[in-house]
Amino acid sequence: MRLAQAATLATDIPRHRAQNLTQRGSIAPVDPDGQTCLLRITRAEKLILTK
Secondary structure, eight states: OOHHHHHHHHHHSOOOOHHHHTTTSSEEEEOGGGOOEEEEEOTTOOEEEEO
16 A cells, blocks of 8 residues: 555544443444444553444
8 A cells, every 4th residue: 555545544543532432431433434343442452343
């Protein structure tokens, strides 16, 4: 992938605060591309997206 394409993709990604998505909890259901997944925030504040 070319650098210009990567920069364009990076600007198209929606940016959210994970704590807002989880409503101050640690788990939130998300629906990327029609697939329901869970977004988890670890104690180390890392994000894990699972099916």
